[in-house]
Amino acid sequence: MTPAPHDITIVEAAARLRAGSLTAEALTEAALARIAATDGTLGSFITVTADAARAAARAADRALRTGTAASPLAGIPVAVKDVIATAGVQTTAGSRILEGFVPPYDATVAARLKAAGAVIVGKANCDEFAMGSSNENSAYGPARNPWDPTRVPGGSSGGSATAVAGGQALASLGTDTGGSIRLPASYCGLVGMKPTYGRVSRYGVVAYASSLDQVGPFARTVRDCALVLGTIAGHDPRDSTSVDRPVPAFDAALAAGAAGLRIGVPREYFTDGMQPDVEGAVRAAVDTLAGAGAAVREVSLPHSEYAVACYYVLATAEASSNLARYDGVRYGIRRAGDEGLLAMYRKTRAAGFGAEVKRRIMLGTYALSAGYYDAYYLKAQKVRTLIRRDFDRAFADVDVLATPVAPTTAFRLGEKTADPLQMYLVDVFTNPASLAGLPAIVVPCGRDAAGLPIGLQIVGPPFGEEAVLRAAQAFEDATDWHRARPPELGGRA
Amino acid sequence: MSLDLGRYESVIGLEVHAEMLTASKIFCGCSAAFGAAPNAHTCPVCLGMPGVLPVLNRRVVEFAVRAGLATHCTIAARNRWARKNYFYPDLAKGYQISQYELPICTGGWLDVAVDGAVKRVRLTRIHMEEDTGKNIHDAHGDSSLVDFNRSGVPLLEIVSEPDMATPEEAGAYLRTLRTLVQYLGICDGNMEEGSFRCDANVSVRPRGETALGVKVEIKNMNSFRSVERAIAFELRRQVAVLDEGGHLVQETRLWDADREETRSMRTKEHAHDYRYFPDPDLPPVLVSEALIARVRSALPELPEARRERFVAAFGLPPYDAEVLTARRDLADYFEAVVAAHPNAKAASNWIMGDVIRLIRERKLDEAATITDWPVAPARLAAMIALIDDGTISGKIAKTVFEEMLASDESPRAIVERKGLVQVSDEGPILAAIEQVLAAHPDKVAELRAGKDKLFGFFVGQVMKATGGKANPPLVNKLLAAKLKG
Numbered sequence: 001m002t003p004a005p006h007d008i009t010i011v012e013a014a015a016r017l018r019a020g021s022l023t024a025e026a027l028t029e030a031a032l033a034r035i036a037a038t039d040g041t042l043g044s045f046i047t048v049t050a051d052a053a054r055a056a057a058r059a060a061d062r063a064l065r066t067g068t069a070a071s072p073l074a075g076i077p078v079a080v081k082d083v084i085a086t087a088g089v090q091t092t093a094g095s096r097i098l099e100g101f102v103p104p105y106d107a108t109v110a111a112r113l114k115a116a117g118a119v120i121v122g123k124a125n126c127d128e129f130a131m132g133s134s135n136e137n138s139a140y141g142p143a144r145n146p147w148d149p150t151r152v153p154g155g156s157s158g159g160s161a162t163a164v165a166g167g168q169a170l171a172s173l174g175t176d177t178g179g180s181i182r183l184p185a186s187y188c189g190l191v192g193m194k195p196t197y198g199r200v201s202r203y204g205v206v207a208y209a210s211s212l213d214q215v216g217p218f219a220r221t222v223r224d225c226a227l228v229l230g231t232i233a234g235h236d237p238r239d240s241t242s243v244d245r246p247v248p249a250f251d252a253a254l255a256a257g258a259a260g261l262r263i264g265v266p267r268e269y270f271t272d273g274m275q276p277d278v279e280g281a282v283r284a285a286v287d288t289l290a291g292a293g294a295a296v297r298e299v300s301l302p303h304s305e306y307a308v309a310c311y312y313v314l315a316t317a318e319a320s321s322n323l324a325r326y327d328g329v330r331y332g333i334r335r336a337g338d339e340g341l342l343a344m345y346r347k348t349r350a351a352g353f354g355a356e357v358k359r360r361i362m363l364g365t366y367a368l369s370a371g372y373y374d375a376y377y378l379k380a381q382k383v384r385t386l387i388r389r390d391f392d393r394a395f396a397d398v399d400v401l402a403t404p405v406a407p408t409t410a411f412r413l414g415e416k417t418a419d420p421l422q423m424y425l426v427d428v429f430t431n432p433a434s435l436a437g438l439p440a441i442v443v444p445c446g447r448d449a450a451g452l453p454i455g456l457q458i459v460g461p462p463f464g465e466e467a468v469l470r471a472a473q474a475f476e477d478a479t480d481w482h483r484a485r486p487p488e489l490g491g492r493a
Numbered sequence: 494m495s496l497d498l499g500r501y502e503s504v505i506g507l508e509v510h511a512e513m514l515t516a517s518k519i520f521c522g523c524s525a526a527f528g529a530a531p532n533a534h535t536c537p538v539c540l541g542m543p544g545v546l547p548v549l550n551r552r553v554v555e556f557a558v559r560a561g562l563a564t565h566c567t568i569a570a571r572n573r574w575a576r577k578n579y580f581y582p583d584l585a586k587g588y589q590i591s592q593y594e595l596p597i598c599t600g601g602w603l604d605v606a607v608d609g610a611v612k613r614v615r616l617t618r619i620h621m622e623e624d625t626g627k628n629i630h631d632a633h634g635d636s637s638l639v640d641f642n643r644s645g646v647p648l649l650e651i652v653s654e655p656d657m658a659t660p661e662e663a664g665a666y667l668r669t670l671r672t673l674v675q676y677l678g679i680c681d682g683n684m685e686e687g688s689f690r691c692d693a694n695v696s697v698r699p700r701g702e703t704a705l706g707v708k709v710e711i712k713n714m715n716s717f718r719s720v721e722r723a724i725a726f727e728l729r730r731q732v733a734v735l736d737e738g739g740h741l742v743q744e745t746r747l748w749d750a751d752r753e754e755t756r757s758m759r760t761k762e763h764a765h766d767y768r769y770f771p772d773p774d775l776p777p778v779l780v781s782e783a784l785i786a787r788v789r790s791a792l793p794e795l796p797e798a799r800r801e802r803f804v805a806a807f808g809l810p811p812y813d814a815e816v817l818t819a820r821r822d823l824a825d826y827f828e829a830v831v832a833a834h835p836n837a838k839a840a841s842n843w844i845m846g847d848v849i850r851l852i853r854e855r856k857l858d859e860a861a862t863i864t865d866w867p868v869a870p871a872r873l874a875a876m877i878a879l880i881d882d883g884t885i886s887g888k889i890a891k892t893v894f895e896e897m898l899a900s901d902e903s904p905r906a907i908v909e910r911k912g913l914v915q916v917s918d919e920g921p922i923l924a925a926i927e928q929v930l931a932a933h934p935d936k937v938a939e940l941r942a943g944k945d946k947l948f949g950f951f952v953g954q955v956m957k958a959t960g961g962k963a964n965p966p967l968v969n970k971l972l973a974a975k976l977k978g
Contacts, residue, residue: 023542085544098543107544204544205636213771239546240775318773321576324587325541336634345580368578375870377770 003079006029007485009023010170010224012073015065017028024064026077028057028119031077035121035168040451043143044163047090048122053077054121062118072227074117080170084215085129085204086110092127093206094156096139096351097326097414103274107204108239109173109232111217116231117338121169124195125159128354129323130175130208131182132156133426136417137356143412145187146486147452151410154184156424157217157218164218171228175205177212178311179405179430184403185218185442186222189484191225191472196436196463198243200229202234207322209315210241212434222443222473228252229465245463253466258474259293264398268304269429275408281446282404288478289402289471299398301390306383307431308424313367314435317338320364326352341424359420388436395461400471402458404429405442409452429457439465442473444481451487455472494658496725496823500647501697501735503728505663506617506706507720509670511647511680512624512688513556514861518645519623519862520590521548525647527686531629533863539645541585546774553647554778556679557621558788559598560649563677563795564616566601570780574772579765583626583640591650593769596620597778603653603673604797606815607665608684614666615654649679655694655705660721660728667691668819672796676821679924681861696741697731706731707741713754714748723748727755763917799824807837816845822863823849826870833874836881848893864878868897876904886965888956889913917964919971925958926951926968926975940976952978 003029008016016022032050039045060075069075080086083093085103087110092098106114113120127137134144135158143158145151146166155164157174161184161376164172174181176194185192193216200215208214217228230251265286270279290296312421328334328348335347367376394401406426416423433440438459445456456475460468476482496503518525521538537545564905575593582862598619605612610833626641649671657663671689674680691714696706711727714720727746734741745764794802796818803814803824818824823844830840851867852858870874876893879885885893885908896907908914916922929951930937940947955968 053678083544091543093543101543103537105542105543105544105545125546156621202544203546206543207774238548240548241546241773317770321578321588321770322766324580325585326585327580327582329582330540330585331542341582365768368770370766371770373768374771 005167005170007032007167007419008170010072010076010219010227011219011221013072013076013170017075017111024057024119025054025058027075028077028121031121031169033440037075038168040164040167041144041149042146042168043125043400044079044159044160044168045122046092046125046138046140046159047093049089049120052089053121053337056117056362057112057150058248060117060119069117071116071118071198071231073113073231075119075171076171077119077121078113078228079122079124079160080120081126081157081160081172081174082115083126083175083206083208084110084173086120086123086205086388088367089123091123091206092140093130094126094140094351095326095354095357097348098331099139099333101332103204105204108201108236110204112232113173114276114402118231123161124157124172124174125162126157126174127158127180128357129206129233129319130156130180130213131175131360132177133423134413134416135159135184137354137411139354140192142413143408147189148225148410148450151412151452152187154187154406154410155350156174156180157184157279159247160192160218161185161192164188164220165190171217171224173215173232174218175213175215177209178394178434179383179427181218182218182405182430182440182442182455182457183426186411187453187485189220189389189444189453190220191222191441191443191482193225193229193441193468194433194439195233195465196439197228199439199465200242201234201237201239201242203217203236206342207318209318210322211318212315222441222476223251223254224471225441226254243463250465250469254473256470257293257316257477258289258471261289261294261400261474263289263294263296263397263426263471264299264347264394264401265296266299266301266304266401266403267393268301268405271407273407275447275448278404278408279447280449280452282456284446285456285475286402289475292474294474295363295414296368297395297398298402299306299467301387301394301432303383303386304432307387307435310380310383311427311431311435312389313361313376314422316364317359317367318364320361320368323353323357323361328352356420384435387432391436391438391459391461392434393467399467400460400464402456403470405455405457406430409450409454430493433459438462439468441468443472443475444484445475445479446481447484453484496728498697498728498732500700501732502642502700503658504655504659504696505659505724506665506694507657507663508692508694509651509652509667510690511651511674511678511682513553513647513649514681515550515552515556515647517550519553519621519647520549520645522832527688527737527862529642531638532642534643539585541587542639547590549646549775549778553621554597554780556647556677557619557649557790559677559679559792560619560651560790561563561598561601561793562673562785563618563673564598564603565602566598566616566619567596568780568785569595569599571595571777572597572780573777574775576771576772578768581625582637583628583641583644585626585641585644587614589623589625591622592771592774595777597780605665607670612657612662612665612826614656614662617652617654618828619649619651622650622817624648634966649674653697660724663693663724664717664721667717669796672819675861676793676948678793680726683859683861685859687715690715691718691720693727695724695727695731697728697735698846704944707743709741709743710745712747715750716961717749719748722753723755726753730755743957761904793821807831809837809841813841813845817841818847820858821865826863826866829870830877834870834878834881836877839877839880843894845876848873851898869896872897872904879908880906883915883917883964884908885913885915885927888961888965889915892961913962915964916959916962919967922955922959922968922971924964925955925963926972929954929958930975937976947972948972948976
C-alpha cells in the first residue's frame with residue numbers, strides 16, 4: 001500500500017523507491033491527490049504543475065529502475081516558492097503585477113532540483129514579493145496553518161511551509177530575507193533552514209532585498225533538510241554573490257551529537273512581551289541539548305534591539321530599487337491609456353502592487369532619498385556592521401546560538417494586518433541573523449497551550465551549516481517533536 | 494568662431510560616454526555589436542527579467558584601466574558598483590548599474606593642442622557603467638517601441654574638470670580624447686552612431702571672479718561641430734540673459750542642431766533624485782597591481798608620442814604628423830607604406846591627399862578600424878618607388894593610382910599594360926618640342942619678346958604631344974634650352 005505522503009520522510013521514501021516498494025509516480029499521485037483534497041483549505045499553491053510533475057515522476061522511475069538516480073531527491077515530490085523562476089511555468093512572486101508571467105529560464109535552485117530528479121508539484125503561495133510575516137499579503141489569497149486554519153502559517157514562505165506540514169509535498173523551497181523560512185517553519189512545526197548568505201545561488205529568485213535573500217529548504221526532519229540543502233547549495237557563476245567554496249557533505253555532519261558542542265544563549269532574545277510557553281519550550285530545548293552533552297552558556301548580542309529598525313531600512317531600500325523593473329513595459333500586467341508614459345507607470349504599479357509592497361517601496365525610496373540617505377541607509381549599514389560584530393564576538397566562544405524564533409506562536413488571520421509595526425516585530429529574533437548573513441535552522445521544540453507548534457532557532461557562524469545541522473540533529477534525536485502532525489491530518493503525536 | 498563674451502568669461506566641462514568595444518555586454522554574454530535586428534542581442538539579464546543577476550565582464554575592467562593609465566589617472570584598487578535609480582522604458586531594470594562614490598579611475602589629465610599651445614585638461618574621474626536600450630518613436634503608430642540591443646553595452650564615462658574656456662578648447666579636448674580611445678582600442682569613437690557621446694556643462698562668470706556661475710548642462714550633441722556650436726550658442730545666451738539683468742537657472746538643455754539653439758529640458762527643481770546606493774548584486778571590483786602592470790605593459794604607443802616620433806624619425810612637418818596620427822589605423826597605414834619604400838614625405842602627401850579623400854568619400858572612417866583600404870600600403874609604396882626611380886612621373890602616377898582603385902594589378906603591371914613608362918630619352922622629346930614650336934610660331938615670338946609665362950603653355954603642349962609620358966624635368970630643361978637658346 002502507498003503510504004500517505006505526509007507520513008513519510010525523504011529518507012524513507014528514497015529507500016522504498018530503491019527497494020521497489022514504491023514508485024515516484026504513485027508517490028506523486030498521492031501528493032497531487034492530497035493537494036486536490038486539501039488546498040482549498042490550506043491555500044499552499046498558486047500554481048499546481050500536475051502534468052509536469054507526472055512526467056518528472058515517470059522520468060525518475062525510469063532512472064530509479066536503471067540505477068542512474070544518484071540523488072536521494074529522485075522521485076520526491078517537492079514544492080517551490082513562487083518567487084523562484086521555473087521555465088515555462090507561471091512565476092508570480094505572489095503579486096498581481098506578475099500574473100501570467102512565464103519565465104523562459106529556471107532559477108539555479110529549480111534547475112538543481114530538477115537535475116536531481118525531484119518532482120516539482122507546484123509553485124507555493126507566499127507574501128507578495130516575499131514581503132510579509134503571515135502570507136496574508138499574497139495577491140492569490142492567504143495560506144492557512146494546517147495546525148489551525150484560522151491561524152496564519154507565518155510568512156513570507158507560508159505556502160512552502162503549509163505544503164510540507166499539510167502533507168502535500170515531502171519538502172519545499174522557501175526564501176528567507178528576514179525570517180521568511182524560519183518563522184513559517186516555527187509556526188507550522190517544521191524544520192526550516194536559512195543558509196549562509198552566498199551559500200545558495202539567488203539566480204532566478206525574484207529579488208526582494210538582494211543583500212539578505214537566501215533560498216533554503218523546509219522538511220520534516222533535519223536529515224531531509226540537509227539532503228535538500230546539499231542539492232541546492234554551491235557556487236553559481238551566474239550569481240556574483242554566491243561563494244566559491246566547496247559544499248560539505250551536510251548529512252555527514254549530523255552524526256556528531258551534542259557532546260562537546262558549545263551553545264550560546266543570547267540574553268537579549270528573552271523579552272518581556274514573550275508568550276511564556278514559547279520561552280519555556282525554548283529554555284527546555286536548551287536544557288535538552290545540555291543533557292545530551294552540550295556546554296551551554298549565556299552570551300550577549302547587545303545590538304539586537306536595533307535589528308528590526310535596521311532591517312526595515314535596508315531591506316526596503318533595496319526593494320524600492322529591485323521592484324522598479326515592474327513597470328508594465330516588458331512583462332507582467334500593464335494598465336495603459338492614452339495619457340502617456342507616467343500614467344502607464346502609475347496605473348500599472350497602482351493596480352499591480354498590494355498595500356504592503358507599496359508601503360515598503362515608499363519606505364525604501366525615502367531612506368535612499370537625497371538628504372535622508374546618511375540618516376537612514378548609511379546609518380543602517382553601520383548598525384548592520386555592529387550587529388555582525390556582536391555575532392563575531394559571540395562565536396569566538398561558542399559553536400552555535402540557541403534562541404526562540406518568534407515571541408509567540410501562530411496568530412490568527414487578520415490579527416495584525418491593521419498594524420504593520422506589530423507585524424514587523426514578529427521578526428525580532430530572525431532579523432539579526434539575516435543582517436549578519438548567518439546560517440540558521442529552526443526545529444520544532446514544543447507546543448503551546450493551544451497545541452500550536454513552537455520552534456527553536458539554532459544560529460551558526462558564516463558557513464557553519466554543519467555545526468547548525470549537527471546541533472539540530474542532536475536535538476531531534478533527543479525528542480519526538482518532529483513526529484507531531486497537525487490534528488486533522490492524523491492526530492497529535 | 495572666436496567668441497567675445499565682453500566682461501564675462503566661460504567655464505566648460507565635458508562628460509563623455511564612450512561605448513566599449515568588448516565582444517559581449519558588461520553583465521551578460523549577449524553580443525555588444527551595433528546594428529543587429531531590434532532585440533536580437535538580448536537575454537533575461539539585459540532585459541531585466543525577474544530574479545536574474547549581473548555577472549561582470551572582466552574585459553570591461555581592463556579597458557577602464559587602459560583608459561585610466563593613458564590619462565594619468567589613479568586606479569582604485571577597490572572600487573564599487575552603484576545603482577542609479579530612475580524610470581524610463583529603455584532602462585530595463587529601473588536602475589542603471591554605474592559607479593558613484595568609488596569610481597575605478599580618478600584625477601588624471603589630457604594634454605590638448607589648441608592654436609599651437611598645449612592646454613592641460615584635468616579629469617575628475619572615469620567610471621564604468623551599462624548603457625540603456627533605445628526608445629523608438631513614430632515608427633509604429635501611436636506606440637513607442639524599445640530596442641534593448643544596446644541595454645548592457647559597456648560604457649566608460651569620462652568626466653573632465655571645468656578646465657576649458659572656449660568652444661574650440663572643448664572641441665579640441667573631445668577630438669584628442671576620441672583619438673586616444675581609438676588608439677587604446679576601447680571605443681570606435683563614432684559620434685553619429687552614438688558610440689562616443691558628449692554632454693557639456695557650461696557656465697559664465699564675470700572676468701576675474703573665482704566662484705562658478707550657474708551651470709547649464711547641454712545634451713543631444715552628436716557631432717564635434719554640434720558640441721562647439723551648442724556651447725557657443727549657450728555662452729552667448731547666458732551672457733545675453735545676464736546683460737539684460739536676468740537670472741540663469743540651473744537646468745538641462747537640449748541642442749537642436751536644425752534650429753541651432755538650446756532648449757530647456759528640465760530645471761533643477763525637476764532634476765532626478767537618482768537615489769544612488771551600492772549595488773548589492775555585485776561585489777566590489779578589486780584591481781590588482783598585477784593587472785595594472787599587465788595593462789600598462791600592453792598599452793600601445795599613444796597619439797602624442799607617435800606624433801613626435803613621426804616628426805623626429807621621418808622628418809615630417811608637424812602638421813603632417815598631426816593628420817597622420819589622428820587615427821591609429823591611418824598612422825599604421827603610413828608606417829606600412831614607409832616600411833615598404835622609405836620616402837616618408839611622398840607617402841604623407843599621397844595619404845593626406847588621395848587616400849584620405851577616398852576614405853571620406855567611401856565613409857571608411859566610420860569603422861572603428863579601417864581594413865578595406867582603397868589601395869594596399871605595399872601597392873602605394875611600390876607606386877611611389879616607380880616615381881622615385883623615374884619610371885613614371887608624378888602626373889602619370891595619378892593615372893596609375895586611379896587604375897589601382899579599379900583593378901587588382903600591381904603599379905608596375907598597370908604601367909606596363911597601359912604603356913605609361915616615362916619617356917626620358919631626349920630624342921622623342923626633342924621631336925615633340927620641334928613639332929609644338931612649329932605649330933605655334935606666334936606664341937614663340939611672344940615668349941621670346943618677354944612673355945615668360947607662356948613657358949608653361951609650351952610644357953603643357955609637349956606633355957600632351959607625348960601622351961603625358963615625357964619626363965617633366967627633362968621637358969623643362971630641353972624646352973628652356975630651345976626657346977632661350
